[in-house]
Amino acid sequence: xxxxxxxAAPAALVLGLALVLGPALSACDTPRTAADGGxxxxxxxxxxxxxxxxxxSPTDIDLRWQGGGSDASGHLLEFATDASGPYTVxxxxxxxxxxxxxxxxxxxxxxxxxxRAFVGPAxxxxxxxxxxxxxxxxxxxSSHDWLPARTDPERTSPGLPLRPTGAGAPxxxxxxxxxxxxxxxxxxxxxxxEKGFLLESRISKGSGEASGYAPVAVFxxxxxxxxLITLPTEKRASYRVRAFTHGALxxxxxxxxxxxxxx
Numbered sequence: 025x026x027x028x029x030x031x032a033a034p035a036a037l038v039l040g041l042a043l044v045l046g047p048a049l050s051a052c053d054t055p056r057t058a059a060d061g062g063x064x065x066x067x068x069x070x071x072x073x074x075x076x077x078x079x080x081s082p083t084d085i086d087l088r089w090q091g092g093g094s095d096a097s098g099h100l101l102e103f104a105t106d107a108s109g110p111y112t113v114x115x116x117x118x119x120x121x122x123x124x125x126x127x128x129x130x131x132x133x134x135x136x137x138x139x140r141a142f143v144g145p146a147x148x149x150x151x152x153x154x155x156x157x158x159x160x161x162x163x164x165x166s167s168h169d170w171l172p173a174r175t176d177p178e179r180t181s182p183g184l185p186l187r188p189t190g191a192g193a194p195x196x197x198x199x200x201x202x203x204x205x206x207x208x209x210x211x212x213x214x215x216x217x218e219k220g221f222l223l224e225s226r227i228s229k230g231s232g233e234a235s236g237y238a239p240v241a242v243f244x245x246x247x248x249x250x251x252l253i254t255l256p257t258e259k260r261a262s263y264r265v266r267a268f269t270h271g272a273l274x275x276x277x278x279x280x281x282x283x284x285x286x287x
Contacts (some may be wrong), residue, residue, distance in 0.1 A: 075088075139273070149262045152260070173243045207252050209265065210249045218267040223263065
């Protein structure tokens with residue numbers, strides 16, 4: 025099953041919009057910090073990452089983090105409304121991102137946050153250029169049976185344990201353009217203990233500029249074929265797929281929202 029990681033929805037797993045990598049954090053005259061019942065903000069978890077939180081409006085919480093070294097391939101940000109969980113994945117984030125805004129939250133609710141590192145090797149990238157324009161009527165009426173994530177036994181090899189050194193990296197990564205905003209990706213799975221696969225993209229911005237690689241979709245273990253519906257700004261991009269497993273956790277921070285601004 026494909027779980028998109030595009031467009032973070034408040035207090036929910038994201039569902040199929042543009043990837044948001046954490047807008048600039050705004051200042052607050054009287055900030056509320058993670059020390060509000062959540063322990064000292066300078067404590068770090070097993071990963072060495074120090075996570076901090078600040079309530080910048082009654083129902084907006086900004087998160088920042090630092091530390092943890094360079095071994096992680098990225099982080100997944102998780103939240104819960106109960107100290108004992110369960111925790112829900114809010115966003116998969118590339119390693120260069122160190123801030124995130126969780127907006128429009130339920131008022132008078134305590135939110136618990138933590139970062140979990142993910143590690144694992146990525147495939148060789150492939151570049152994709154999509155046809156100009158939007159979908160034609162024929163495209164819209166055509167079968168999209170290529171879109172769901174699936175496992176093809178012919179693209180599964182005896183597995184290797186994942187290590188950041190590259191063992192277990194997906195191979196044979198291919199991208200087939202299906203229409204003006206649809207791409208089918210396939211690869212060979214070499215990992216034996218993956219928690220899943222991350223599809224990552226680097227968008228060309230024109231004039232030779234490009235973004236860094238960032239996750240756009242996450243798939244369950246053993247998947248090796250999946251489609252992607254792109255956005256209008258993603259006509260030219262480079263893609264890769266990463267087999268990943270979970271790493272260490274950060275500290276947990278806790279903040280309680282105030283009254284709704286609509287009241």
